Amino acid sequence: MKEDFLHYLWKYKKFDTLNLKTYNNEELTIINVGQYLELAGPDFFNAQVIIEDQKWAGNIEIHLKSSDWYLHHHEKDKAYENVILHVVWEHDTEIFNQNNSEVPVLVLKSYVSEEIIKNYKTLIVPKSWIFCEKEIKNIDGFSFINWQERLFFERLERKSKPIYDFLALTNNDWEAVMFCFLAKNFGLNTNGNSFLELAQSIPFTIIRKESFEVENLEALLFGNAGLLDVEKEDNYFKDLKFRYFYLLHKYQFDKVHVEPVQFFKHRPDNFPTIRLSQLANLYHKHQNLFSKIIALKTVKDIYDFLLVTVAPYWQSHYQFDKESPYKLKKTAHSFVDLLIINTIIPIQFAYAKKRGEAISEDLIALLNEIKPERNSIIDKFSSFGIYAGNAFETQSLLQLKNEYCNKNRCLDCVVGMELLKGN
Known part of the structure; x- marks a missing residue:
């Protein structure tokens, strides 16, 4: 008890x-x-x-x-x-x-009653993964759908907190905040923190001013990421390094040492060189990127908007001095899906909340268009008969597992309360 x-x-x-x-x-x-x-x-x-x-x-x-x-x-x-x-x-x-x-x-x-005590004891008996793994599939569908909505917006509330923190640090510059969080998610899990530090290390006013010349953006990103610290014979490398030190002198800001980026365990298309080049091209292609993204309402519009490739050099390279077969290396839909889930929707939510606007249904509709995420948590729920058909449902299940199941909060969970009723 x-x-x-x-x-x-x-x-x-x-x-x-x-x-x-x-x-x-x-x-x-x-x-x-x-x-x-x-x-x-x-x-x-x-x-x-x-x-x-x-x-x-x-x-x-x-x-x-x-x-x-x-x-x-x-x-x-x-x-x-x-x-x-x-x-x-x-x-x-x-x-x-x-x-x-x-x-x-x-x-x-x-x-x-003895019945509710029995149901409680059944619920809290340790299982291999979650307490209700044998019963969760029997929960009333209407109750579970409503619970998923609550879970989804709880997750959005949690994701929006660092956005508000960054907003305070940037003097309410939403464009600068968008740059930081896009950079973080361009780095994926392995390089996310490094890319976030990198974005913070370059004043966004400089990104704005240099966005008309994509090589300068690459020089700033590669330089502060430490990718230009060595000496190489490659002419493109030398050009970026020259530009980098010129820009440091021009804007009188010191190089900031960020957490080293990682190549290990990445597929070549996710190498930091490729993702940084795509990020530079995105900001070269779209000035005032935040104000444009915030207005996008469909997944197709976002796919089209975020479709960028790499600088010509990177079409035949993954690393400096190592030529590879030609490949366009554009942002794939699966990658953009991650940006929508982890950057665009949280920022749209935070921005609307700050303005007192209600866009809940729009955000759910957007995620309903995106394929379900694939990871061990979603696969495990599937084995218990809880199948996710889209990204809205996978985000809800991730919130359920991380914030309720892992913390034994069965009595705060609709699933747990339904099971206590004996349904």
Whole structure:
């Protein structure tokens, strides 16, 4: 038995509320269970109960055992002076507050059905991956769809927080913020942090000014990424290095050492040289990129907009001094899908929220057009009969696994609450 189960029982009144009596045999009526705080202090704030015809307003504290009151030193804490009822699973001692007044006790165990206890024990039995892996496919479809929407927007809220942080750092320059987060996701998982540091290391005012000459953008990105630190005979390398030091002198800014970029374990088309060249070409192709992207509403429009290739040199190279067979190396739809999921939609969401606009349905519609992501989490859900048909559903499942299943938050989850009902 865990305390969060008792919180669930009290919050949703999942017990016999008609014939309640305190441990001292006083008649008890619940008018309002109070507000669940999940903060320091009593568990439920501003509750109302009637005990023996006397109405009380105050806070509710919940423990597995009455003695936990003393174990947590509540008798010395002023925050617990206004507790009007102590709800416990087992009563093992009388308790008193700071004023030495006995606090009424409700022993919840006496009023909870055997069925809900059985369902709870079934739910929390450890499984190989998630607690509900055998039952999740049986959840009511309508409830699960609504839960997916909530999960999706929870995930967006989490993704938007660093966007707001960067917005504060850039003096509300959305174009600069877009550049940082596009750069991060051009780096994928392996080079994401390096590319983000790289984008932050170059004042975006310089990116704006130099965007008309793509070689200068490449020089800035490759230079600050440390890819021009060595000496090579390659003429294109020498040209970028010359441009880089010229730009450092021109704008009087110092080279910043960022986390080294990685080539290892990448397919050649994802080498940092290729992705940085594509990023430079994107900003050469589109000035005021944020204001244009924010207006795009369909996946096709975004595919067309983000279709860029590399500088001519990189069509026959993956690294300096190493020629390879010619290949155009344009941004593939699968790569753009990742940019939509991890950059464009979070920024569109954050921007709309900042302006007080409602675009929830538009974002869901956009992700419904994108193929489902493929990873171990989505594959595992599929093995339990939960199949994702698009990126909206995969994003929701990732939020479910990472923020609920991994943290054992079954009683905050619609799936867990449905299973407790015995459906």
